[in-house]
Amino acid sequence: MTHPVPKPWILGLTGGIGSGKSAAAQCFIDLGIHAVDADHAARWVVEPGRPALASIVEHFGPGVLQASGELDRAALRQLIFSNPEQRRWLEALLHPLVREEIAASLSRATSPYAILVSPLLIESGQYRTTQRVLVIDVPSELQIARTMQRDNTSQAQVEAILQAQAQREERLRHADDVLVNDRDPAWLKSEVERLHHFYLTLTGGH
Template sequence: MTTKPWILGLTGGIGSGKSAVAQHFVDLGVHLVDADHAARWVVEPGKPALGKIVEHFGPDVLQADGQLDRAALRSKIFTDAEERRWLEALLHPLIGEEIIQYLARAQSPYAILVSPLLIESGQHKLTHRVLVVDAPEQLQIQRTMARDHSSDEQVHAILKAQASREQRLSHANDILLNDRDLHWLQTEVERLHAFYLTLRGGQA
């Protein structure tokens, strides 16, 4: 009989390096689901969620080709907490269902759910163990500005909207401090992977 894979939640603040960590786990053969991808799947044209969003916010949240105009939607909810809550109440359960379906297909001993909002969205409840990729805030800001060419203020605004480091770290079973180079980071991922393969149900 095959045992169902246990689920590792992988998260980290903006610029922490969680994408590099996620990629290396994939290279090691671990089944991975990205919550951001699931969030895109649920609002594709033809999906009921998109219809509800248009009904609620009006047709100007659609692009000419019928796809969701994310920038337009973001600008409507960015400053309005009430509207953001409405959208989250609609999407979070649907995203959760997509994630569960994808995780269920895993062939590896454990599967990973990577999500920048793992803690805030309650998605950590879908997981058995949480790995937080952490980095000093100054380094997060430098990396993000270099990657997205965004301003210092923009990065600070995103950092504020994401769970505080304390909140994230308080949910962590494992913490990977990413303040060195990529080679070191990959070695750490391999060390964690070897450890995770020894776990049953994600608990030591």
């Protein structure tokens, strides 16, 4: 008699800009853990040929398309930036689709647990679909330095981005585990391995 393989539990992985959450996610992937990136899911649902893109074009007009037929994100952002009503319309269209996309991808996981990587895990309420939350945290000075180095942005721009993200305290309040990523990649890898071995001992994330 074969026992059904238990469904993987879901770990939510988040962290502020420049915290290294993508690097941490990659360490888990290298250990054979299935990971879904919420940002990628948000891009997939508006790819050419997907129903969402057709709805967006019908609603906003062909000006939101690039010549290649792909969504012109900058043009769309411009249209909804100062128009809360249009932004709500777009969110009402996309949020359920992104949720379905994430759920479908997570359901294909065959690893003991699976990871939902999302910069807005807390703000979007996505953490409610996970059994456990891991926050990759960095001191904010380091976060700003890393982001400026990566994106060539000015300090003021970075501080504005930090302001806009659910404040670090809020993220930490929801965290079951916190990994302070203030050293080198080798250290991050060893910390992820340590967490991974701990996670393998958990049932349903608890």
